[in-house]
Amino acid sequence: MKLDLRKIYKFEALELVVGAALPSGGDVFYECTKCKSVVSSVPYTPAECECGNLKGNKGSIKIGDPSLVKPVRGRLK
Numbered sequence: 001m002k003l004d005l006r007k008i009y010k011f012e013a014l015e016l017v018v019g020a021a022l023p024s025g026g027d028v029f030y031e032c033t034k035c036k037s038v039v040s041s042v043p044y045t046p047a048e049c050e051c052g053n054l055k056g057n058k059g060s061i062k063i064g065d066p067s068l069v070k071p072v073r074g075r076l077k
């Protein structure tokens with residue numbers, strides 16, 4: 001079953017620093033701008049966006065194309 005994080009979290013965009021690594025943390029999520037899925041930046045269970053650009057598990061995430069990733073901060077609703 002696919003969990004829609006937008007139902008539990010309110011997301012706000014984080015500022016992107018050009019050339020710097022993407023922010024990560026327990027309250028940071030990555031939105032894939034290609035398929036619009038949201039995946040935790042530190043996923044402890046297998047997580048993947050719909051198009052496969054973001055794939056994570058065990059606390060780390062692999063990003064296919066970083067230009068398609070928008071970091072957002074999530075707050076529980």
Ligand SMILES: [Zn+2]
Nearest residue numbers: 032035049051
């Ligand atoms: Zn995607």
